[in-house]
Amino acid sequence: MFSSFRLSMAWLHTWFGLVLGYVLMVAFFFGALSVFDREIDRWAIPESRFEPQPMPSFDKVLKPIFQSITPEDEELEAARERVGGPLPEKLPLMNWSAYTTHRDPVLSMYAEFAVTNNPNDPDEHVHGHVTIDPRSGEVLPHDRLKIGSGFFYPLHFSLHLEWQSLGYWIVGLAALVMLAALVSGVVMHRKIFREFFTFRPAKHIRRSTLDLHNLTGVLALPFHFIFALSGLTIFAGIYLPVSETMLKPQAQAHAMEEARAKGLAFKPSGTPAPMASVDAMVLEAKRRWAARDMPGEVGFLQVHHVGDANGYVSIYRAGSDRVALVGQAVHFEASSGRVILEEPPPTPVASINNFLTGLHLQHFRHWLLRWFYVLGGLMGCVCIATGFLFFVEKRKAQHSRQGSNASRWVDALAVTTVTGMVLAALAILVANRLLPVDLPHRGDWEQRFFWGSWMLACGHAVWRSAPVARGRLAPAWREQCWLIAALAVAAVALNWATTGDHLLSTLARGYWPVAGMDLSLLVCAGLAVAAALRLRRAERGSAAPAAAPEAAARDKLVEAPRV
Amino acid sequence: MNAARIASRVAASLLGGYAFVWGFVTLGIALGLAVGMDYDDARTLCNLLAFLVFLSCFCWAFAHASLARVWGVLAGGGLLMTGAAWWLLGTTAL
């Protein structure tokens, strides 16, 4: 099909990059935002704007709250569909878990309930969930959408397309294509070492766009490659469900054998038993970690087979000081507090996996590395965006001569995916501040604002990109840049108006989650204005070489260096 | 380069590639179990390698000239490896 290896790689890079680039943009942008997902949550949920707390006393604070958790309505609905009828009256309680990181002021608590009447799945279950203020034990209002960890973060790995895990598969395909685009890009890039530090903004638009595409791809190549690869391995259970299909007998046998060998019961016994003091277990776990020269806080606590004689409590250490996520679990017998097992150090294979997973999921405490991650993510966005721009620039003159609309459509989709996406993210923040506090299903409304504004941005992009078919620059870019600036400033202003936390006050008391958000929004607005002004100059039909974009705009995907 | 051949090559790269990786993982785990590896370790190791294998298959599907051979190696190889895994798991009661 192709006359040379390089040509085949060029074809792969161009066409798969074009088709999946739109998805990759979403994964990279919202992935970059997810680095600070909990901070975005603080901005979106003013009631949670306090300092991170360690996990409070289980016996005094958590246990009564756990006992009050009931299954979520959405989960019950989904379970009814899977079962094909009504659910049993009483759903037995199986597990409790509580989870916190060093960045969370609030604590997430989950309960799992068994659904016994699904003929296809004996392990059918539903969950209930609450978020609490650990200082007081107060349960936070249910319908506060965690815009960072509950919306942007799942968007980046599942596109919120839950049906048959379709979104996961699409993102997975995009990740595979990213890996292939990196490999094929290296093959195509003839002077990859000579042009390592090359960026020529003063040259013709095609050259400067390609330079920017190459540099954001090559300079952060380890980042892009490892993040795409680790993202795929994290969801390997979805993409390669061998344990649920061909290897189910082996997987199950192993799980049961492991539970037996470790003394951790796989199933409840049916005999009720009281629970000993979990606080004492936490103290013992901390003592053991300190004895192994890794003192730490509790990151994850799980109670298996609640109220049963086989019940056990697993206490995991929060991995804030290293890349691997949580680990060093200590398992206690729930009825007596006796230590059943201290998890042995992981095998070499498991260590590699923990490293890759922890690298991607970032529960560690390291602000510089987090900002480096944001930089890497935004460089990825710029790489993809400049890829689209180069594609259009290379072809639009030819297409306009041929009377073809292809470039116009690619450009309109590029506007939608670059500036349109930023607009949608800003719109949900603005909606978050504007919507009435007591509005029922407030979180659903916020999400509608997100998707609705993205669609409006798409419509605007299509409408305002006609000049591309004539080989010129679309005004859609500039107009959406102005809108971005307006919405970003509006978000900051609304935060002040609705919560009283203006930038000077948050900076003065050093409350970085909110101050950081407001500052980032203002920087975003500044870059958008700078980009809009350059685009206006460029649009005035100058045939001169490309205007040099702002240095910082390099790292912001709103930039669109065009002549 | 007609549309049908392009479509076939894309299908080979994705579907054939997936079949190959499925075979690789299942056979890999089966072999791992056969030499006494822990199930979790075997599965994790294969998962770690799987996407690098997929990447290689995917790129090779476009780089290699003969479309027929691409289908043969990827889909055929995948089937063979899956079959071998099935046999190993079934007969040796792993």
Added chain:
Amino acid sequence: MSSPVLLLLPAALASLAGMGWLALAMEDNWQRVHRDRPLRPGKSATLRCIGALAVAAALLLCLRADHPTMAVLVWVMSLSAAALAVTLLLAWRPTWLAWLCR
């Protein structure tokens, strides 16, 4: 391990200088900064050498600041950020890099 900031700041600067020297070791980049003088081969080799040393020094500083698993990530990302900074400086403010090598 000493205070992370006291180690990471020099590490970042070492990455930046290292990338700067490695960039200047190339003819085209040298020309942007020193328009008047050509790059002699001996000079180029020296620049490559000290560039590599600075990059290695950055790694050592990172390893002293954090757990090894994190230190390696910080180092790799600092090199990417440094290379980006050097590239942008070469494009827009090449004279700012003149201090790296007179």
